[in-house]
Amino acid sequence: MSLQDTSSSGVALWRLVADGIERGIAEGRFAAGEKLPGEMEIAETYRVNRHTVRRALAALAERGLVRAERGSGTYVEEQKIAYPLRSRTRFSEIVGAGGREPRGQLIDASQDVASRELARELGLKTGAPLVRIESVRLADRAPICVSTAWLSAERFPGAGDVFASVRSMTKLLEHFGVRDYRRASTRITAGIVDATDAARLDLALGRPILVVDSTDVDPDGRPLVTKRSRFAAERVEFLVENG
Amino acid sequence: MSLQDTSSSGVALWRLVADGIERGIAEGRFAAGEKLPGEMEIAETYRVNRHTVRRALAALAERGLVRAERGSGTYVEEQKIAYPLRSRTRFSEIVGAGGREPRGQLIDASQDVASRELARELGLKTGAPLVRIESVRLADRAPICVSTAWLSAERFPGAGDVFASVRSMTKLLEHFGVRDYRRASTRITAGIVDATDAARLDLALGRPILVVDSTDVDPDGRPLVTKRSRFAAERVEFLVENG
DNA sequence: TCAAGTTGTCTATGATAATAGACAACTTGA
DNA sequence: TCAAGTTGTCTATTATCATAGACAACTTGA
Numbered sequence: 001m002s003l004q005d006t007s008s009s010g011v012a013l014w015r016l017v018a019d020g021i022e023r024g025i026a027e028g029r030f031a032a033g034e035k036l037p038g039e040m041e042i043a044e045t046y047r048v049n050r051h052t053v054r055r056a057l058a059a060l061a062e063r064g065l066v067r068a069e070r071g072s073g074t075y076v077e078e079q080k081i082a083y084p085l086r087s088r089t090r091f092s093e094i095v096g097a098g099g100r101e102p103r104g105q106l107i108d109a110s111q112d113v114a115s116r117e118l119a120r121e122l123g124l125k126t127g128a129p130l131v132r133i134e135s136v137r138l139a140d141r142a143p144i145c146v147s148t149a150w151l152s153a154e155r156f157p158g159a160g161d162v163f164a165s166v167r168s169m170t171k172l173l174e175h176f177g178v179r180d181y182r183r184a185s186t187r188i189t190a191g192i193v194d195a196t197d198a199a200r201l202d203l204a205l206g207r208p209i210l211v212v213d214s215t216d217v218d219p220d221g222r223p224l225v226t227k228r229s230r231f232a233a234e235r236v237e238f239l240v241e242n243g
Numbered sequence: 244m245s246l247q248d249t250s251s252s253g254v255a256l257w258r259l260v261a262d263g264i265e266r267g268i269a270e271g272r273f274a275a276g277e278k279l280p281g282e283m284e285i286a287e288t289y290r291v292n293r294h295t296v297r298r299a300l301a302a303l304a305e306r307g308l309v310r311a312e313r314g315s316g317t318y319v320e321e322q323k324i325a326y327p328l329r330s331r332t333r334f335s336e337i338v339g340a341g342g343r344e345p346r347g348q349l350i351d352a353s354q355d356v357a358s359r360e361l362a363r364e365l366g367l368k369t370g371a372p373l374v375r376i377e378s379v380r381l382a383d384r385a386p387i388c389v390s391t392a393w394l395s396a397e398r399f400p401g402a403g404d405v406f407a408s409v410r411s412m413t414k415l416l417e418h419f420g421v422r423d424y425r426r427a428s429t430r431i432t433a434g435i436v437d438a439t440d441a442a443r444l445d446l447a448l449g450r451p452i453l454v455v456d457s458t459d460v461d462p463d464g465r466p467l468v469t470k471r472s473r474f475a476a477e478r479v480e481f482l483v484e485n486g
Numbered sequence: 487t488c489a490a491g492t493t494g495t496c497t498a499t500g501a502t503a504a505t506a507g508a509c510a511a512c513t514t515g516a
Numbered sequence: 517t518c519a520a521g522t523t524g525t526c527t528a529t530t531a532t533c534a535t536a537g538a539c540a541a542c543t544t545g546a
């Protein structure tokens with residue numbers, strides 16, 4: 001690989017450079033909209049070839065973190081997704097409104113039983129059978145958040161299989177005859193990403209995440225689904241609607 | 244890279260496999276001393292070529308986490324027993340402190356006469372009658388070391404029979420009224436196990452051993468016993484206390 | 487003793503990573 | 517307009533990664 005990487009770590013050099021630059025952006029050393037150092041300069045600071053830097057920058061550009069302008073320089077994109085918190089929140093609409101293409105993907109679906117907290121949120125009894133759905137949601141190709149959703153297994157039998165094909169919670173609910181739903185409660189905290197979510201979100205370890213606990217109810221107020229979503233803090237900002 | 248890794252993550256496949264196996268060990272899915280699945284089986288579970296698995300295992304073996312045995316399998320290395328070298332060294336205490344069960348076992352006891360070196364160590368005259376005790380010490384079921392101990396036959400008559408029943412040098416000395424003792428000298432070398440010790444230590448021929456020559460003395464400094472112990476290098480590490 | 491299963495080693499091939507150099511195309515500020 | 521500095525693209529070379537197949541060497545249990 002290179003003189004520095006005599007250990008042959010199994011991690012490509014361009015990836016180390018890309019991670020370094022991304023960290024620089026995340027930590028604010030390179031502000032949004034600002035010009036990055038030239039490719040030559042980056043190559044010198046990391047002691048790698050310019051082409052390796054270009055590979056790293058290409059990976060970042062692919063994810064929309066930077067944007068190269070020929071003859072001028074490479075700039076940090078300022079583009080946290082604005083995520084309004086309303087009672088009627090649809091991931092696909094929010095991302096689509098930003099000119100990006102929303103995608104959902106099932107990670108895992110399994111049986112579960114209601115803990116006391118989950119039972120309370122869903123209006124069920126402790127120990128009631130649940131379907132647990134782990135999914136990741138992306139804008140363009142960048143993963144935005146991973147969610148763990150719980151639904152009553154009795155009211156939504158085979159919910160995992162349905163979600164696997166429709167890839168959208170809205171469509172899943174539709175499939176079970178739920179025409180409309182609204183957000184009943186939202187609780188936001190922050191934390192540090194764990195290894196599992198880091199891989200799913202394509203995040204470096206140690207990066208902050210926004211944790212959102214939410215419950216959706218039908219128009220009559222009956223709980224449908226409760227979720228814990230972990231958002232990559234550097235890719236999204238929540239807008240609270242006042243009034 | 245591979246069919247799964249269409250994204251070209253910048254992390255080598257073998258590294259992902261190695262990390263996966265290491266996590267398995269850390270989480271106890273593969274217990275210490277246990278055999279890992281065969282290379283072919285690992286290759287199938289990760290959907291990867293066998294050579295890629297071998298690259299991963301080589302990296303883990305390099306770090307001493309696993310050990311491959313040709314024709315048999317690849318095994319999770321036992322955590323080496325940390326063996327602090329102090330003036331007050333008791334095998335049973337050290338092994339017990341590691342959460343393992345210490346055991347001693349007599350191999351052989353016989354009469355001997357003091358060579359010049361043994362006589363000097365024990366403060367006797369050359370040719371003085373000695374008791375020679377061969378024993379093996381184990382932690383759980385793994386043999387850790389074999390020792391040859393020499394004591395004065397005049398001061399410790401019938402020492403061999405006593406050791407056969409109490410199975411501990413500390414208790415043997417207690418039996419003869421020695422309430423306390425300490426390590427007067429310790430000399431460490433390394434070598435290759437011979438056929439006799441290999442059988443006793445359950446070691447393959449050609450494996451390295453740590454050879455420790457030591458003499459214990461009573462609180463007044465009078466020599467009690469001198470030993471030559473051979474430790475299976477792969478099961479123990481000596482800690483030198485600094486200061 | 488033998489067959490099945492295991493790790494070790496060899497050759498071979500194609501894809502990717504990293505290096506190097508050269509030049510084109512473009513932007514910016516003087 | 518021009519020079520300096522920037523990104524984009526091309527060719528080329530070497531090393532590593534990953535796959536594939538074959539067989540040797542060895543262990544284990546029947």
